[in-house]
Amino acid sequence: MTTRDPALDALAALLGESGILLGPADCARYATDVSGERGELPRAVLRPANTQDLSEVMRLCHRHGLPVVPQGGRTGLSGGASCLDGNLVLSLERMTGVIAIDPDALTLVAWAGTPLQTVQEAARERGLEYPVDIGSRSTATIGGTIATNAGGIRVIRHGMTRQNILGLEVVLANGTILSDLNELPKNNAGYDLKQLFIGSEGTLGIVTRAVMKLVPATTHANTALLGLSDYGAALDLLGSARRRFGPQLVAFEGMWPSYWDFVCEEAKLVRPPLSGRHGLYVLLETAHEGASGEEAFEAWLGHCLENELVEDGVIAKSLAETRSIWAVREAVGELDAAFGAHINFDLGIVPSRLGSFIEACDRALAAFVDCRSLHVGHMGDGNLHLIVSTGSRGPQEVHEIENVIYGLVGEWHGTVTAEHGVGTLKRHWLSRCRDESQIAVMTRLKALFDPFGRLNPGKIFE
Ligand SMILES: Cc1cc2nc3c(=O)[nH]c(=O)nc-3n(C[C@H](O)[C@H](O)[C@H](O)COP(=O)(O)OP(=O)(O)OC[C@H]3O[C@@H](n4cnc5c(N)ncnc54)[C@H](O)[C@@H]3O)c2cc1C
Structure with missing residues (x-):
């Protein structure tokens, strides 16, 4: 395969036929993510199969001055994976799979291109859990969730991705492999470099492997959907749930009538699991051990009803009911066509x-x-x-x-x-929540790691 472009020819020779896509028809779907941001057709899609090849790819791109957009599952909602004119896409789709699970150390090592759900399932097979969870779990990748510091539906208990990563292997813009696959829960030997890459949206380095923290799998969960009078009541309920359940409070999701009425009644995306009209709907989930946890949950909820903190509610009694409650919240992912x-x-x-x-x-x-x-x-x-x-x-x-x-x-x-x-969609607005000195330090960091601006150019900063 030759392209009459020496840089692309060198990349093709390095990656072999299955490692590079060059035709417009093959490259088109890599132009952007699901944010709706317009993306340009990539000059090529590079698909290395291991860290060494990815490092060689970056060395070649560095030498030839080629800008690169790292991509995972392209489920991003900020245009971070969108391709600008003249960019090459670096897809992690061939660097996939769980490498190791250590049930004693409660760690899991995976390739960055592994879908989040695959990691969750592998952990669950061992009675463990990787607690980061988002609606796009089947397609979003571990690398993408790290690069965006993904949050999701269990942050209230387990924190964001940042709190659930122990070690990373990263390839820098010039091809250097920075390997810090730390498995230690405590490690204060100098700067914690991995934290720089978590949430950096592919602008400082490319994540290739990660060590994730696991927790024992939840054996029992209580899921309830509650109707409340207003936001003030929901705040009181949140305080009460925090005091009663502490770290067992797993999710506290809010749905306002504007959203509820649209997904349940107008667009009919889901069947409403709760009848009547309320000022606010709260999806609340707790984790607990054994039947006594269920009784305690019901008693607490009964108390909230008696004290008129809650107007009405349903508690899921089966997996199907749990799913139908979560379906209302996750219908946000199906709004595009309907809204x-x-x-x-x-x-x-x-x-x-x-x-x-x-x-x-x-x-x-x-x-x-x-x-x-x-x-x-x-x-x-x-x-x-x-x-x-x-x-x-x-x-x-x-x-x-x-x-x-x-x-x-x-x-x-x-x-x-x-x-x-931030991606491309929010870069213009960064200064509304970060002051000049913060942005100056961020741009200096960017210049340190990527002096020629080859890694995901045009993202985060204008
Ligand atoms: C239905 C739905 C529900 C969602 N729910 C949530 C939610 O609750 N919480 C939440 O936080 N997000 C949510 N998202 C957004 C999205 O799924 C996350 O941002 C996710 O982390 C993106 O992962 P990805 O693999 O698709 O990354 P991509 O979209 O491919 O890329 C995202 C960013 O990461 C960079 N990147 C990707 N892989 C790497 C890598 N290996 N190394 C370096 N940089 C890389 C890209 O350049 C880009 O800047 C949702 C999206 C959808 C469609």
């Missing part, structure tokens, strides 16, 4: 201020004609997914809506992205 063009804000606001923040957003959005919004999120973490319809609005008007919402984020001392990352 039409929209902006998917991924905002972080301290939970105690989230209710007044939403009211301020609603007031501000009322100034835009026919601008509808849905509210859903990881309420316990103060992470709101505000989904605002844009209809046939052009880029200027969309920008105005973003300006208003991100302006409020700045006033409320929140973040423009709680879990999806």
Whole structure:
């Protein structure tokens, strides 16, 4: 295979036929992620099968001045994996599989291209769990979840990806392999370099392998869907659940009527597991040992009902019921076709201020004609997914809506992205939650690791 481009010919010779895609038809699906951000056709898709080949690829790209976009499952929601003009895609799709599980040390080592669900299933077969969990688990990869510091539905108990990684192997822009597959729970020998790469969205290095922390698998879980009068009641309920269950509180998800009515009644994406109308719907999950945990959960919920903290609720009594409760929350992943063009804000606001923040957003959005919004999120973490319809609005008007919402984020001392990352979609708004000195240190770090700007150019920074 020759291309008349010496750099691509060298890459093709290194990777062999199965390791490189060159034709437009083969490359087209690698242009972007699911964020809706426009991506350009990659010049080539590079698919190394191991760390050594990936390192050689980066050496060649370094020598020939080729910019590279690392890609996992392309489920990212911020345009981080989108391809800019002239970029090559570096896909981790052939670097997949669980390498080792140590049930005594509670660790699992996997290739970065392994889907999150594969890791979760491998751990569960050993009675263990990798606690990071997100709706896109079947396609999102370990490398992608590390590069975005993915959050998800169990952050309230287990933290984000950052808290669940012990060691990393990373390839730098010039091909250097930085191997820190640390398995020690305690290791204070100098800087914790892996933390620099976690959440760096493929701009500082390419994750090739990871050591993950496991926990004993949950044997019993209580899942309930509760109807509440308003956000204030939900905050009180969160406080009560935290005091009662401590670290056994696994999930505390909020769904506002705007979202609930749309997915259950208007678009009929799911059947509502709870009847009646409420000011807020909370999906709450706890983990516990044995039947006494179930009784304690029911007793606590009964107490909340008696004290009118909760208006109504259902507790899942089977796996099917648990799934149907979670289906309402996870329907957020199916909104695209039903809701039409929209902006998917991924905002972080301290939970105690989230209710007044939403009211301020609603007031501000009322100034835009026919601008509808849905509210859903990881309420316990103060992470709101505000989904605002844009209809046939052009880029200027969309920008105005973003300006208003991100302006409020700045006033409320929140973040423009709680879990999806900056990518291309939020880079213009970074300064609403990071000051000049923070951005200056970030750009210096970028220059240190990638002085020629070859790794995922155009992401995070404008
Ligand atoms: C239905 C649905 C539900 C979701 N729910 C959540 C959620 O609850 N919480 C959450 O945080 N996210 C969620 N996401 C977003 C997305 O799944 C995560 O951001 C995920 O971590 C992306 O993984 P990926 O493998 O698809 O990465 P990609 O989309 O391929 O890439 C994401 C970023 O990581 C970089 N990257 C990928 N692999 C590597 C690597 N090996 N080394 C270095 N950089 C790399 C890319 O360059 C890009 O910047 C959801 C998405 C969908 C579609």
